[in-house]
Amino acid sequence: MPRLLFNFGLFVFILGCVAHAQLPSPFDVRIDHYKTGSIHDLVINTPRPRFSWKISNNNEPSQRNIEQIAYQIQLESIKVSAKDNLFQWDSGRIVSTQSIHVPYASRYDLSAGARYRFRLRIWTSIPNESSEWTEWIYFRTAIFNLNEYLTDNANLLWIGSTKINMNELRKEFLVPNTSPVRSAIVYISGIGYYQFYINGYNVDPSRKLDPGWTTFEIRTLVATFDVTSNISAGMNAVGVKLGNGWYSGEQLGIPTYGPPRLLFTLNITFQNGEQMQVLSDQTWSGRQGSILRDSVYNGESYDARNERVDWARPGFNDSLSAWIMADSLPSPVSEARNGQLVLQDMPPIRAGFDALHIETDMSNHERDYLKSMNLKYIQGASFRDGRGSVLKPISVSQPTVGIHTFDLGQNMVGWCRVRLRGLRGVGVYFRHAEILAQPLHSTGQSTGGIYTENLRGATQFDTYILRGDPNGEIYEPTFTVHGFRYFQVSGAPNPLTVDDVECPVVHSETVLKGNFISSSPIINQIQHNIQWGQLSNIMSVPTDCPQRDERRGWMGDAALSVNEALYNFDLIKFYVNFLNLICDVQQSNGAIPDVVPNGGGYPADPNWGTALPTITWQLYRHYNDSQILSTYYDHVRAYVENIRGGYNNTGLVNLAYQFGDWVPPPPQPMTNEHLIASFAFLHDVSILINMSQVLGKTADSQAYSAFYQQLAEEFHRVFFNTAANYYADGMQSAQVLALALPNVVPENARVTVFNHLLSDISAKNNHVSTGIVSTAQLYPLLSDNGHHDLAVELISSTTYPSYGYMFTNPYENATTIWELWDAPSEGPGMNSRNHIMYGSVGAWFYSHLAGIDLSSTGITIRPRMVSETKKHLLSKINCQLSTLYGLVQVSYTRDERDTVANSILMSVIIPPNTQAKVVFEPLFPGSRCITLLEDNQTIWSLASAEFTHVRNFAVERDTRTDFMTVHIGSGRYEFQVVWQ
Known part of the structure; x- marks a missing residue:
């Protein structure tokens, strides 16, 4: 009898454990918007972080109506030395359904430069029991007053050289053996770019082109690394390679910029509480290393004969190079402009497999779907199955003797690793291009060469001189980046095959969070091209293109693409950084420039300046975080008031502009530029009203609502052609933008204006004549007003001008989005094959074709x-x-x-x-x-x-x-x- 009772009790116990294990539980936990599971060294730059988590359904989506009813968070400090005090905070059981942006609610701020861990559990309605605790999640806090901390240390210098191209610097230091090392934290900024080594090892090998690009005199970014595991008792060595990056006058022609420079501090804490520092000062030595020249636009020259394998190891002795004392150089930040050294609080640029994390994956389903629908496979590389992070060529040709041309099959951003074998001193040359040479008019056939004229002043040209290793050697650039599909190698001493080349894809680290596939092969290809084009243009800032002598933070491109980008990728930290860069260069009168960083062209065209309010609002929409609205509200309001100041002088009829509805399809002209500018002004006032309502700013909401109504009436009065019953010159763009604005077109005119738009589209055989501003509004407008059929017909078109024409024309097949509707027919002056501004339609795929709308309710x-x-x-x-x-x-x-x-x-x-x-x-x-x-x-x-x-x-x-x-x-x- 006792044995039976024991077995029954054991059975009940096991059942209880199984049932408890199946309870909905928290996962994918975030702190301060960072996904904790994908970051090795998690650093938080706020003393009062917020937490978010998802709730599992144990892979049983059929389980319904799971709701959180309470949560509990426990947080405690981790002692680094014997002198540290233990801090603990327990929220207790908080009755709340909130699972995103949950505040840290202790009376005490987290300490700067400290280590912590936290865990959480939840209670849900099915059943009303607590989940298991999550595993402990570890993080550390940054030094919150970083600028003061770094600038107050008189022994800490920016170092480099004005005498030589000092791009390798090193220092050895002794760590005493009196107490174990418990913590070793580095703060570093090497500008333009740097790579960081401890005791011969690259501390973070996939991290590239660091730090992020800023207006350096106002904001220079500093990174932090936990190198505790890299430090040992005895002699240690630190090495830093420097590159020009965007701090080079060659890139931007800014005369106040100069040679690369380094700021470095290593803080070591021992178990007994003692500390030591290693600082950048004139005890460092440096030389010109194997990189002879580097430029973002013009590539890199690398002489492998100058490599010193152990240069960042202790005990290194170089009898073949001249290592000289580093000079003290001025700080890049300007006191006159209130310049600051600021923690880089966003994911870095990475190369290869660490650059893109996959949160949604339909790769197997996608293949089955395409097969079942008898659809052709998508052109280009797929990053959903992991292979898209490092591309292999799909073919190689030899158009002339000594030249190999590799086709990656995908317009991409990054560089190539090439395996070479040859004699010491042999030079090999690498060029990069988006397309092959234009076909000969007489034959219609390509010559097989690459086409580089559309790169303009950017050569995208790398050079490598072999060291003569009989085992072979591999070259990849360090401080440059290229936009290309075709990779050409000249002068290779050995025959090359596709197995000798691989090309890591490079962009700001992010997460793929959106997938969209349909029964339309045209839409599927457009979606592919948009996602690859977007990845190509997130390079610490949102850029316009990745290949020619531009690659800059054009605000119009950023504003047009942000909604699409946030559907496809997790980019909140990326865009918050960009908002900060915009605010850095906002003038006291509220004006902002067309380009950020290093803004120029004040004031911005209204459809470019709209990046500030538009990005702010879209971040709120996608992340439901009103704190973002609070942070940037005053900046948005000041910007709107700046446009209002110009409006007071001109009215809408002559409102200032620079670009209008940029690049409509030839031969279509551009519509009334003042109407285009007025659209952006009304659009931004509308956003400001929405922001003020969310934040409870009643006075502003009422005032700007009245002002908007005044503007709406004026827009109709000055731009509506009463004789013809359409806006401006009757072109599609004018009708689209008028109809897209709320309460502008009177009800008694709306049908007439809409019919005119439809008639114009029909007269052009169902084609658009819209530029970048109105194209972004066209598809949602049609779908929301009973003309979804037409919107789908337009997006499904493959004849000029259309998205489908970009990859079905007889000249070239696009795998990203073109800058111009008619790229093959245009000259090289402004003709990128990888631009994201027309990628705006990607948001419509999610918001209208799939119909997903996220809101606070x-x-x-x-x-x-x-x-x-x-x-x-x-x-x-x-x-x-x-x-x-x-x-x-x-x-x-x-x-x-x-x-x-x-x-x-x-x-x-x-x-x-x-x-x-x-x-x-x-x-x-x-x-x-x-x-x-x-x-x-x-x-x-x-x-x-x-x-x-x-x-x-x-x-x-x-x-x-x-x-x-x-x-x-x-x-x-x-x-x-x-x-x-």
């Missing part, structure tokens, strides 16, 4: 539907979006079941701790929903009810529009909606 799923007669254009979509709450997925199929015509099958996944409404539009004009099923069970029917609660579903029918809305909690849902 919940998730709305409302895919716009093409009509029955046009469903061949888009009969299926599948979209994943990883949000701060978890995965949102929308998948629909039209008329999959032969027995049921005029139906939609839709699968939806809603993450735990959220609510959603799913909206179904009529499939054709005049149709009504007759049956709505979920999991093959009727939850609403026209015959039985207008509004019903069945199986906890709330279903509503809008009798005016015949839209059907279902209110749901978290989980997986399988809907079928039948229309007649």
